[in-house]
Amino acid sequence: MSHSHHPEQHFIQRTGWLRAAVLGANDGIISVTSLVMGMAASGASSHTLLITCIAGLISGATSMAAGEYISVKSQSDIEEADLKVEARELEKNPHLELKELTHIYIQRGLDPELAHQVAIQLTEKDALEAHARDEIGINDITAAKPIQAAGSSALSFSIGALFPTLSILFSPEIYLEKVVLVVGILSLVILGALSSYFAGTSMLKGSLRVAIWGIIAMAFSSWIGSLFHVTPI
Ligand SMILES: [Zn+2]
Numbered sequence: 001m002s003h004s005h006h007p008e009q010h011f012i013q014r015t016g017w018l019r020a021a022v023l024g025a026n027d028g029i030i031s032v033t034s035l036v037m038g039m040a041a042s043g044a045s046s047h048t049l050l051i052t053c054i055a056g057l058i059s060g061a062t063s064m065a066a067g068e069y070i071s072v073k074s075q076s077d078i079e080e081a082d083l084k085v086e087a088r089e090l091e092k093n094p095h096l097e098l099k100e101l102t103h104i105y106i107q108r109g110l111d112p113e114l115a116h117q118v119a120i121q122l123t124e125k126d127a128l129e130a131h132a133r134d135e136i137g138i139n140d141i142t143a144a145k146p147i148q149a150a151g152s153s154a155l156s157f158s159i160g161a162l163f164p165t166l167s168i169l170f171s172p173e174i175y176l177e178k179v180v181l182v183v184g185i186l187s188l189v190i191l192g193a194l195s196s197y198f199a200g201t202s203m204l205k206g207s208l209r210v211a212i213w214g215i216i217a218m219a220f221s222s223w224i225g226s227l228f229h230v231t232p233i
Pocket of ligand 1: 086089097100131135
C-alpha cells in the first residue's frame with residue numbers, strides 16, 4: 001500500500017496519536033502517584049519512595065508496551081491474513097473481484113456505468129490496495145503498527161510517571177507527600193482537559209472525571225498503605 005500525502009489526513013493521524021499519548025500519561029500519573037502515596041502512608045523514607053517511583057515507572061512502562069504490542073500485533077495479524085485471502089481471490093477470480101468492487105461503488109452512490117469505470121481503473125492501478133481500502137477498510141491510517149504503538153504507550157506512561165518522580169526529587173522532605181499529591185491531581189486535571197479536547201468532549205467534565213478517579217485511586221492506596229504503617233526511621 002502506498003502512503004497517502006493528503007494534508008487533511010495528517011491532522012487525523014496526529015489527533016489519534018496525541019490522544020493515545022495523553023491517555024498513557026494519565027495511566028503513568030495515576031498508577032505511580034498512587035503507588036508513592038501508598039508507600040508514603042506506610043511511613044517509607046523519601047529514598048525508598050524514590051526507588052518505588054522509579055520501579056513503578058519501569059514496570060508500568062514495560063507492561064504497557066507489552067500489552068499494547070500484543071493487542072495491536074493480533075490486530076495486524078488479522079489484517080495481514082485478510083490481505084492474503086484477498087490477494088489470493090484477486091488472482092483466482094479477477095472477474096468476480098471486479099464485479100464486487102463495482103458493486104461497492106454503486107452502493108456508495110455512483111451510477112453503474114461510472115462505478116464500473118472507477119473499479120476498472122483502480123484495479124489497474126493497484127487491485128489489492130483498492131480492495132483493502134474499499135472492501136475490508138484497511139488503509140494507512142488504520143493499519144496496525146505494533147512496535148510504534150508499544151513504543152509510544154511506554155513513552156507516554158513514562159512521561160506521566162515523571163511527575164511524581166520529579167516531585168519527590170525536588171520537594172522538601174516534610175512536604176513531600178503533599179507535593180506529590182497536589183502535583184498528581186493538577187497534572188491529571190490538565191491532561192484530562194487535554195484528552196477531552198482531542199476527543200471533542202467537554203473539557204470541564206473530562207478533567208473532573210479523571211481527577212476524581214485519580215483521587216479515589218490515590219486515597220485508596222494511601223489507606224491501604226496506612227494499614228501497614230511502620231514508624232518512620
Ligand atoms: Zn475483494
